[in-house]
Amino acid sequence: xxxxxxxxxxxxxxxxxxxLIVAFAIHRWxxxxxxxxxxxxxxxxxxxxxxRLISYQPAxxxxxLGALELALLYGIMRAIPIHAPLDAALxxxxxxxxxxxxxxxxxxxxxxxxxxxxxxxxxxSGVLAAVLVPVLVFIxxxxxxxxxxPTIHLxxxxxxxxxxxxxxxLVGGTVRxxxxxxxSHVTLRHVTTVGGVNGIDVENATHxxxxxVRVLRAETDGIHVxxxxxxxxxxxxxxxxxxxxxxxxxxxxxxxxxxMVSGCTVAxxxxxxxxxxxxxxxxxxxxxxxxxxxxxxxxxxxxxxxxNDVESAQGVGILCLDHSMCQIDHNVVAxxxxxxxxxxxxxxxxxxxxxYAQAAVGHNTVIASPGGTKQYSSSTIxx
Amino acid sequence: MSRAGAAxxxxxxxxxxxxxxxxxxxxxxxxxxxxxxxxxxxxxGTDADxxxxxxxxAAAIRQRQMRSESDGHLAPADFPGLALRAxxxxxSLRPLLETASRGYHPRVDDFLAHAAEVxxxxxxDTSFRRRRxxxxxxxxxxxxxxxxxxxxxxxxxxxxPGRALPDELAGDPRVVxxxxxxxxxxxxxxxxxxxxxxxxxQNALAAGSSVVSxxxxxxxxQALNVPRPLFSRRGLAAYHRSPREQHAATLRRLSAPSFPxxxxxxxxxxxxxxxxxxxxxxxxxxxxxxxxxxxFRRGFRHDALLAGLVDRHELDVHxxxxxxxxDSTVPGLTDERxxxxxxxxxxxxxxxxxxxxxxxxxxxxxxxxxxxxxx
Numbered sequence: 033x034x035x036x037x038x039x040x041x042x043x044x045x046x047x048x049x050x051x052l053i054v055a056f057a058i059h060r061w062x063x064x065x066x067x068x069x070x071x072x073x074x075x076x077x078x079x080x081x082x083x084r085l086i087s088y089q090p091a092x093x094x095x096x097l098g099a100l101e102l103a104l105l106y107g108i109m110r111a112i113p114i115h116a117p118l119d120a121a122l123x124x125x126x127x128x129x130x131x132x133x134x135x136x137x138x139x140x141x142x143x144x145x146x147x148x149x150x151x152x153x154x155x156x157s158g159v160l161a162a163v164l165v166p167v168l169v170f171i172x173x174x175x176x177x178x179x180x181x182p183t184i185h186l187x188x189x190x191x192x193x194x195x196x197x198x199x200x201x202l203v204g205g206t207v208r209x210x211x212x213x214x215x216s217h218v219t220l221r222h223v224t225t226v227g228g229v230n231g232i233d234v235e236n237a238t239h240x241x242x243x244x245v246r247v248l249r250a251e252t253d254g255i256h257v258x259x260x261x262x263x264x265x266x267x268x269x270x271x272x273x274x275x276x277x278x279x280x281x282x283x284x285x286x287x288x289x290x291x292m293v294s295g296c297t298v299a300x301x302x303x304x305x306x307x308x309x310x311x312x313x314x315x316x317x318x319x320x321x322x323x324x325x326x327x328x329x330x331x332x333x334x335x336x337x338x339x340n341d342v343e344s345a346q347g348v349g350i351l352c353l354d355h356s357m358c359q360i361d362h363n364v365v366a367x368x369x370x371x372x373x374x375x376x377x378x379x380x381x382x383x384x385x386x387x388y389a390q391a392a393v394g395h396n397t398v399i400a401s402p403g404g405t406k407q408y409s410s411s412t413i414x415x
Numbered sequence: 416m417s418r419a420g421a422a423x424x425x426x427x428x429x430x431x432x433x434x435x436x437x438x439x440x441x442x443x444x445x446x447x448x449x450x451x452x453x454x455x456x457x458x459x460g461t462d463a464d465x466x467x468x469x470x471x472x473a474a475a476i477r478q479r480q481m482r483s484e485s486d487g488h489l490a491p492a493d494f495p496g497l498a499l500r501a502x503x504x505x506x507s508l509r510p511l512l513e514t515a516s517r518g519y520h521p522r523v524d525d526f527l528a529h530a531a532e533v534x535x536x537x538x539x540d541t542s543f544r545r546r547r548x549x550x551x552x553x554x555x556x557x558x559x560x561x562x563x564x565x566x567x568x569x570x571x572x573x574x575x576p577g578r579a580l581p582d583e584l585a586g587d588p589r590v591v592x593x594x595x596x597x598x599x600x601x602x603x604x605x606x607x608x609x610x611x612x613x614x615x616x617q618n619a620l621a622a623g624s625s626v627v628s629x630x631x632x633x634x635x636x637q638a639l640n641v642p643r644p645l646f647s648r649r650g651l652a653a654y655h656r657s658p659r660e661q662h663a664a665t666l667r668r669l670s671a672p673s674f675p676x677x678x679x680x681x682x683x684x685x686x687x688x689x690x691x692x693x694x695x696x697x698x699x700x701x702x703x704x705x706x707x708x709x710x711f712r713r714g715f716r717h718d719a720l721l722a723g724l725v726d727r728h729e730l731d732v733h734x735x736x737x738x739x740x741x742d743s744t745v746p747g748l749t750d751e752r753x754x755x756x757x758x759x760x761x762x763x764x765x766x767x768x769x770x771x772x773x774x775x776x777x778x779x780x781x782x783x784x785x786x787x788x789x790x
Contacts, residue, residue: 034647087650088643091515141486141493145445145780148486148493149773151648 033136037083039152044074045165046154047135051128052168061176062116063124066109068169070128073104091137098129115219115241115263117289181217193228210250213237220245227273230256238289242267249273254301257282261289267296275323277301283308286332293317304342307333315339325351326365329358338362347371347378349401352391352411361394368401379403385411428457430786431560433548433720434572435460437469438759438775440530441489442570444537445779448491449787458543459560465539466530468574472594473523476614476708481521482639482675485514487772488526489533491780497521497529517638551724557753568754568786570779575760575770576717579709581606583699593708599624600704604696607708608634609672615708616693617683625692629699635673641768645669654767655741659733662764666736669767670713715761739765743778744785752789756782 186205210228381403557565644650714735
């Protein structure tokens with residue numbers, strides 16, 4: 033089709049309506065921001081690139097142009113940043129892209145006979161869309177800005193424990209005694225905790241973001257998550273208060289949004305990252321010097337461990353346990369040590385499946401781990 | 416500009432279509448889609464089957480595939496196109512993938528079958544009257560067609576005004592026009608360089624003939640009759656704004672013979688040339704048979720109905736073209752209460768690819784807008 037610039041923009045605005053409606057319907061402000069950025073990026077490309085370079089747009093070109101817009105959108109999301117769940121954000125983009133194709137090739141030519149001849153211009157409907165869609169986006173973005181969670185900057189050392197029971201963002205500072213989160217839509221950024229039963233305790237909450245947190249001297253778990261959905265990025269858990277401390281424990285959260293632990297360093301604890309009955313993506317973490325296991329995906333969990341470095345774990349590097357279904361790939365497991373107990377299941381096993389667990393493994397690198405990859409008690413490992 | 420004659424008694428029909436070919440069917444289906452009842456439309460023409468003339472010509476040049484693409488059909492809305500219909504019918508994604516990459520060209524059989532569907536679904540036959548209109552008279556609030564009417568809105572779809580034959584070929588017993596049924600002698604000269612000529616080169620070579628392509632200039636290789644932007648406002652806006660002489664120059668340039676790039680076709684011609692069975696020449700030699708793939712006569716003057724209309728109403732013309740408004744209406748005879756629109760090849764001033772299916776629909780859709788505006 034040979035679009036005019038006006039036609040491109042009007043068609044883009046109209047076909048954004050399904051994504052915009054979904055963004056409002058799911059009550060997630062990131063979704064409204066995302067649609068606003070999609071439209072802004074698209075309109076800018078229309079005006080500066082597409083209109084000048086593409087006099088006729090065959091249908092196949094929608095694929096590379098869509099990929100370009102997705103890449104720009106992702107870059108802007110990271111730069112602002114907008115903390116959107118990646119899978120949901122991709123789904124929203126896919127909806128918008130698919131809507132654009134269906135509108136351009138089916139709905140609009142059907143509803144307006146002269147659509148193609150008019151270069152995508154929509155007449156009065158186009159004018160209406162040109163007003164309505166930006167107004168809706170403005171209302172959405174304005175609403176999101178006006179009702180955004182307050183940001184509290186912590187300075188110096190604060191005596192805790194702090195209980196967070198409303199949506200808010202805590203930035204900076206050091207909290208002695210830990211932080212307890214009991215509300216959804218809470219973000220901790222660049223916060224350090226020292227001590228506490230758990231360094232950070234999240235219960236019954238979703239959309240919790242722990243970004244660049246440091247957890248030191250915790251007494252039970254560094255990060256303790258129950259019945260919640262969290263995103264933990266670039267954290268550090270170290271210097272445990274005793275020999276029984278776990279690093280990050282996400283448990284009993286099946287039915288909550290998928291959690292993610294990414295880019296964290298966990299050192300010197302009993303179990304580095306552990307899940308029970310949860311859906312967690314454990315990616316690109318560095319786990320070292322654990323005294324029981326490096327990473328445990330356990331108890332009917334459906335988890336993925338990918339791109340992690342597990343060093344010098346005692347007994348087991350990565351364990352898929354108890355009816356769990358695990359995808360374990362692209363990890364490096366090095367220097368797993370033989371446990372003195374004499375238990376063969378802890379004889380320096382790099383990757384292990386135990387007790388009716390099913391593990392799909394691939395592209396892992398195992399170094400100096402005498403137990404290699406093993407399965408026990410009716411478990412299966414597929415490569 | 417209009418000269419009000421005596422208005423005969425008012426008819427029930429509000430719109431009349433003059434002509435009964437593909438353009439007329441497209442216009443009729445568009446009006447029906449827009450909500451007009453059969454009784455409000457009358458179609459005057461000589462062929463009850465709107466595809467008859469076109470399919471006869473296509474059969475003469477053994478055309479199997481359309482030059483147009485998925486939206487080259489006669490239904491009012493472009494969606495669903497012929498590719499989607501073919502995909503559905505054949506339970507195959509291939510037509511859709513081909514249309515996404517511009518490689519889909521409907522088969523002539525599919526196009527004709529769909530045209531028959533459009534004809535049946537729109538009720539074309541119930542509005543058809545077998546009659547050749549020889550005179551259009553503008554009257555107050557409409558037009559009288561050979562004494563019938565007045566009709567408030569008239570759409571002229573008179574088609575090509577006869578086949579073109581160069582003077583030097585007239586009366587030569589060896590000559591057959593490409594659009595007449597014919598076979599191929601062992602040595603054939605084919606005059607012309609457009610779609611029909613290209614089809615005839617292939618046909619003659621397939622029949623075992625040796626071919627001399629007689630042409631004055633090399634054909635333009637382009638996918639459609641005109642560059643794609645000229646099918647939409649992107650290219651049309653500048654075209655409509657251009658001064659008359661430039662406008663006419665564009666039409667002259669676009670009337671150069673052309674056919675689509677096709678590697679298989681090129682390989683066939685190259686192979687025949689290597690075997691000495693295909694030559695290009697600037698003029699005729701002593702071939703046994705001369706096929707005139709020279710298309711149609713050009714200009715409204717060759718159409719008695721249009722010529723009479725122009726002369727009687729002193730309509731604006733430029734060179735061989737009837738000057739039309741961008742919406743394909745005749746400015747001097749169109750106002751708030753009546754419309755005279757021109758579809759098909761005579762409408763090129765408004766839409767350079769007027770003699771294509773897209774052109775037929777362009778004029779028809781704007782005609783519908785005017786008819787609806789005065790309902």
